[in-house]
Amino acid sequence: MSLTNKTMRQAVMTAPGQIEINEVPVPVVSGDQVLVDIAYIGVCGSDIHVYLGKHPYTPYPVVQGHEVSGKIVAVGDAVTKVKIGDRVTIEPQVACGTCYPCKHGMYNICNNLKVMGFQTTGTASDYFAVSEHHIVKLPDDMDFRFGAMIEPLSVGVRAVKKAGNMKDKQVLVIGAGPIGNLVAQTAKALGASKVMISDVNKLRLEKALASGIDVAVNVKDEKLSEAIDREFGADRRADVIFDCAGVQQAISSAVSVARKGSDIVVVAVYEGVPQVDMAYINECEIRIIGTARYNFDDFKTAISLVEEGKIQLGELITDEFEIPDYLKAYQKIEKTPETTMKVLVHVHAS
Ligand SMILES: [Zn+2]
Ligand SMILES: [Zn+2]
Incomplete structure (x- = not known):
């Protein structure tokens, strides 16, 4: 033709x-x-x-x-x-x-x-x-x-790779939209021991559980810090926190629930300019890591993860x-x- x-x-x-x-x-x-x-x-x-x-x-x-x-x-x-x-x-x-x-x-x-x-x-x-x-x-x-x-999954793959080795990490993802969901699934696929995701949207939290994410927290019903203490332990909390929401509230919660030495990966695209407690970041040696889109390697990893049945x-x-x-x-x-x-x-x- x-x-x-x-x-x-x-x-x-x-x-x-x-x-x-x-x-x-x-x-x-x-x-x-x-x-x-x-x-x-x-x-x-x-x-x-x-x-x-x-x-x-x-x-x-x-x-x-x-x-x-x-x-x-x-x-x-x-x-x-x-x-x-x-x-x-x-x-x-x-x-x-x-x-x-x-x-x-x-x-x-x-x-x-x-x-x-x-x-x-x-x-x-x-x-x-x-x-x-x-x-x-x-x-x-x-x-x-x-x-x-594969393109949105590659965003998740890069974000997780930016945070380094996921093996045995306790991971919190703030925001359960498509990107948050894919970040959470990728973290688990690459070795995280437990992955928690938070949102206020019921459907998104249901989808998170249906796609194999360990814990879904509705922050309308429960305080994030309480869920973290219960699921991750009050001492250790989350090793890595992914901000997939991109609003003031999200970065504020990320910083407030971080433990000393946690990493925070900023995946979401921010519209405004949020305020962050830099004194706390400094004192707690919290690393804030940016991640933007993906490269060809991330596409290839994304395709392999789907092929291996590790991402729903x-x-x-x-x-x-x-x-x-x-x-x-x-x-x-x-x-x-x-x-x-x-x-x-x-x-x-x-
Ligand atoms: Zn896109
Ligand atoms: Zn260039």
Whole structure:
């Protein structure tokens, strides 16, 4: 089947709160590009920021979509690593390759970083043309739904790796949304002895338990410090705390329940500038560790963990929409967060 001169659907966010489905030409690939027939796209928290007009670095109009799976249907003449028929996901970071972080193996924090779906065109279309260097192959038997969740899982993988060896660690995750859940599952998969997650959202706490996380605490019903004393021991408490909520309350609780020598990993994207008790951080030798997105190694670890059955992704999916209903996917997350975890948009390939 030739795609030359064919058109495809593309979801364009023209302004905050507005998404149009346009008919545009199917891209023609050349050089090192491949054409991916898109299967699923996940909608994530940062997409919602753009939808609400609260993302500082995203101009409109923008084609979103950075959590993706699909199948290669065409390749340029210079493509060597992948072939037609491969099932794939895409690493959506476009780094400059020349700045200090890029030259020192930290391209995920490139000084000139662009992320597909934010500062460059995202994948919200039937087909997407991209350099083969962004492609990560999926196992042949992996569900395309799970393939679209490798990107958020990679965020969790990096966050956990940043905290070092998880073996026998007691871990607290604040915030049980998709990223918090995946951080908690990854910590357990990589050796943590006990993982506790906290939130105020009942569904998210239920999903946490269903996906194998040891303890789920609703901080509406119970004080976090009491749950920590009970589950981790009042002396030892949590060795590592992941902030996956990104609000003042979260970092305040993280610091207040930390023991001397705990590490706090900041996974969430903060909107405001929180206040932190730096005297306490200093006196208690608490380390605050930043983590941003992922790299190719994190994608590979994420895929292996799913393949080995160590991460339950199915539990997280609460909704699926078809591409003509792209706007509804965002509305669902915005209007009913209490009943929503991961929302997927089905596009084309299956
Ligand atoms: Zn995302
Ligand atoms: Zn760079």
